[in-house]
Amino acid sequence: MDITWYLVLSALLFAVGVSGVLLRRSPLVILLCLELMLNAGNLALLAFSRSLGNQDGQVFALIVMVIAACEVVVGLGIIVAAYRRRIPLNVDDLRSLRG
């Protein structure tokens, strides 16, 4: 399989993630869509790493995974905190930062 196939698939997955962020209004699903986009980026990184025959891209993908884990932990913490304070979990209502 040519590397182009992987890159086009990665672009498609990224576009699906972007559509999800624009379409959905539950913060939990929006976090899931961010995961979709980060994973599409990872696929592109691995594809380029394979096309260059160089492993640096794979280390980059690993670091992206760590960043994604951090983002998930903080994002889910905010969702749980908002739920405890009975703030409606809808991104249209979550406008102000003031608790």
Next chain:
Amino acid sequence: MKEVAFFAGAIGALGGAIAVIALRNAFYSVLALIVHLISLAGLFLLLQGEFIAAAQIVVYAGAVMVLYVFVAAYVGNVDEPLWEPIPGQRFIAPLLGIALFVELAIAITGSSLQAIDTQGPTVELGFGSPSAIGKLLLERFLIAFEAASLLLLVAAVGAVVLAGRHRAADASAPRETA
């Protein structure tokens, strides 16, 4: 054989991704994302990323998704109102997504990078193996590795602070019956 594996992985990844944004129940979305991540791990294996594929399954499809499942079960299903702040949002959003895909596809297929029209060079045995990646992480990318671990620590502390029980706030806040 590689083609069959690629298309199986691609269909799984794409189907999972579309199911994530199409399913109304957040719990099902999380399960669809697990399908997506496991298919993606298969594609990583095809690209000789053995260690990344293993980490994808263990860290992502395992640990991170368990966190999502717990929060989705804790919060319950969030009703998304039908009222739209931007008129026609549900039609405009997919259109913008398709436009982005077309743009990216043109950029990829129209690029003059010659290496992406091949299957990639032949690589030595052990490309992407845990020992090779570990060596790179601990030698060439040591600073990035340490920064990532520090970031993980800060994120863990931040999550505890955010989601921890605030006794004083809970006591003073008026309790509404849900």
